Amino acid sequence: MIDWLTTTVTWVCFAAGFVVLVLALLGKAPSDFSVGLLLLGLLGVVVIGGVAVVSAISGDGAVGDVVEWVGYWVSCIVVGVGGGLWALIQRDRWGTVVLAVALLTIGVMVVRLDQVWFARGWA
Amino acid sequence: MDARRSRRLSSGPGAVIVAVYGILALAASARSAVQITRDFSAAPLAFSLSAFAAVVYIVATLALTSRGDRGYRVAKITITIELVGVLLIGALSLVAPALQASPFGSDATVWSWFGAGYGFVPLVLPFVGLWWLRRAERQGDR
Numbered sequence: 001m002i003d004w005l006t007t008t009v010t011w012v013c014f015a016a017g018f019v020v021l022v023l024a025l026l027g028k029a030p031s032d033f034s035v036g037l038l039l040l041g042l043l044g045v046v047v048i049g050g051v052a053v054v055s056a057i058s059g060d061g062a063v064g065d066v067v068e069w070v071g072y073w074v075s076c077i078v079v080g081v082g083g084g085l086w087a088l089i090q091r092d093r094w095g096t097v098v099l100a101v102a103l104l105t106i107g108v109m110v111v112r113l114d115q116v117w118f119a120r121g122w123a
Numbered sequence: 124m125d126a127r128r129s130r131r132l133s134s135g136p137g138a139v140i141v142a143v144y145g146i147l148a149l150a151a152s153a154r155s156a157v158q159i160t161r162d163f164s165a166a167p168l169a170f171s172l173s174a175f176a177a178v179v180y181i182v183a184t185l186a187l188t189s190r191g192d193r194g195y196r197v198a199k200i201t202i203t204i205e206l207v208g209v210l211l212i213g214a215l216s217l218v219a220p221a222l223q224a225s226p227f228g229s230d231a232t233v234w235s236w237f238g239a240g241y242g243f244v245p246l247v248l249p250f251v252g253l254w255w256l257r258r259a260e261r262q263g264d265r
Contacts, residue, residue: 067161071153079146086142094138101139105146108242 002051006114009044013107016041017100024096030087034099038087041106042080048113049073064119072116076109132195132259133188140255141187143248148180150241151233172212173232179204180233183252199256206249213237213246 016037023034052069055061062069083102087095133141155173163170179201186198212234231240238245 065157065161068157071157075149075153078149082145083142086138090138092135094135097139098142101142101146 003114005048005051006110006117009041009048010107010110010114012044013041013103013110017103017107020096020103021100024093024100027093028096029091029093030095030099034096035084035087038080038084038099038103041103042077042084045073045076045080045106045110048110052117062117062119064116069113069116072109072112076106076113079105079109132198132255137187137255140248140251141184143244144180144184144187144252147233147241147245147248148177148184151177151180154233169232169235172208172234176205176208176233179208187252195256195259198252202249202252202256205245206253209234209238209245209249 020034020037023031028034052062052073079102083098087099089095090098151173155170155177158166158170158173183198183201183205186194186201188194189197212232213236216231216235216237233241233245237243
């Protein structure tokens with residue numbers, strides 16, 4: 001698992017999350033731009049998944065708990081897809097807040113993906 | 124009347140509350156699924172609490188999105204259980220050795236250390252939820 005990849009995806013998600021939060025504060029409904037930012041975060045998670053599978057096959061698998069890792073990865077996808085669909089239905093500022101919450105949540109879970117992979121934690 | 128209230132519970136800012144509940148329901152379910160499938164006997168008390176918390180969050184999320192009086196009442200009950208849970212387990216994790224896992228440890232629950240492992244969202248959310256229900260009630264919605 002590549003360190004810089006998870007770090008990059010985390011910061012992209014956090015940065016995008018705050019941008020979308022600002023759009024929500026401005027009262028904007030979900031737009032192609034804000035939904036696109038969530039898709040960007042999701043794409044990052046998909047790439048992490050691909051890299052993880054390739055690493056595992058090439059013998060450089062997770063040090064930590066694989067089941068827990070997959071749990072976090074699937075949760076990222078569920079939150080991303082769920083938040084995106086929600087924003088398509090709820091076309092007001094609160095739909096935009098949901099997008100921001102999804103992005104920030106994915107950001108935190110990607111940090112956990114890195115920690116669980118290398119079996120290191122916050123505490 | 125019923126339809127209008129249910130619409131309000133999950134519309135507007137309520138959507139965000141429901142979304143965060145949904146995420147916590149997912150987080151708690153995933154956590155307890157991993158804990159129970161890995162080795163339930165390692166910490167049966169903590170893992171049972173984990174599963175219980177997951178069920179409470181799932182029911183609260185569904186209640187907040189469902190229609191009518193029943194959804195409202197179930198939401199009120201589950202959110203109250205949640206509040207008691209996070210305060211009780213939070214306090215116990217400070218004193219009881221059996222629950223004294225690290226907030227990020229493999230045998231923690233979402234309520235351990237007042238939900239510190241989840242940015243204290245589990246501590247804040249029941250207050251927000253109850254406030255939201257009261258607000259709906261006060262607005263003549265009830």
